[in-house]
Amino acid sequence: MAALASVTALALAVGGSAGTGHLTADTPTAAGAGPVARADAATHGACMISGGPAVQMSEGVPTLSGYSRSTGTVRALTLMVDFSDAPGPGSARSRFGEFFPQTRDWFRTSSYGRLDYLPETPVADWLRMPKPFRSYGIERGAPFDPGYRELVQDIVATADPRVDFRRYDFLNVLVTPNAGPSALDTVLSVTFAGNTEAPVADGVPVANASFVYSRQDDGSGSYAQTGYRVLPHENGHVFGLPDLYTQEGGGAVGHWDIMSEDWGANNDFLGWHKWKLGWLDAGQMSCVTARGTTEHTLTPLGRTGGSKLLFVPLDRRSGYAVELRTREGNDETVCRPGVLIYKVDANVDTGQGPVTVYDSRRDSGGCTRSPNVHAELSDAPFAPGEDFQDVRRGVRISVAGADLAGNYRLLVTRR
């Protein structure tokens, strides 16, 4: 089992400086039906990149099976769990209120209404575990190592009289925030995704489960607005998305995706993730394979409708994604709107840097002062008149202009 785990630890800088802390473990294995991006293989086939068999959790499209559905109505069994040595402070309902309705709203906005996320709480009170927290030996999540297996089995056994586990798409475990270390020291929050080795409940494996521990409170006074954001991040794994931060932190993608940074002010998913999750129609994504120069229009990613994503495939595993980011929708900290260009490599695993954003202003220090937002990449988007070039691969992406409605015109040249 340990070989399946991917665990990344990051240091957290607190007190208003730019820094993030997050740690997770993901163990996908294939089983059952998973989300499939609604791509038209005839027109988008060249953009349906995939990773090799050694990649556990890939940016590839379609997402491998075994994860939760990411479109339509999804039922999230949400249990609030406490222990005799960490009794829940306040009501279980108030713990639930730290994450909802914001998490549901976040997904509705990000998905343009295509994901109807229903958090259900058949057990309204704290679910008291039979053993003290310390006896489970919960550490940085090794998926279903003995302690976690025992905890999940105890959750299932304790909840079973009141819960039919077959009714739900995945499980959220909102652990009492006083169990374990502060999230400022160690982020225990973790998701086990697509895991067929999981303990069984009512005949189905608990294959997709997100655990949230202590509060992501950086002391900046914004906890009530931003503290919930660990849950949409963890649920992103349940839907098959990899971690975009690396051992070095959020420097590969910055604040442009919640799988990169889930501390600090609100942010959205990359357009690539929205396509992967089935939230963009085939017509909203252009797969740019033609030689010569082609013209394209992009509408802001945070706005419903219109063209959202260009993808310029380089080979069967990777390519350049292009989208327009502005301060709207879930994107609350965009300080320099424009065209975000990033490389997606489906053959790079979770936490190893599967996505790399290109900075139009390298070493500028960025334009944001928002706490816990990676500053350098905050001014990464390309403005009208600017262009991105990969001379070796013969790709040039030029931002030709913007219209009064806020849409951008682009020229893509392939040699």
Ligand SMILES: [Zn+2]
């Ligand atoms: Zn994660």
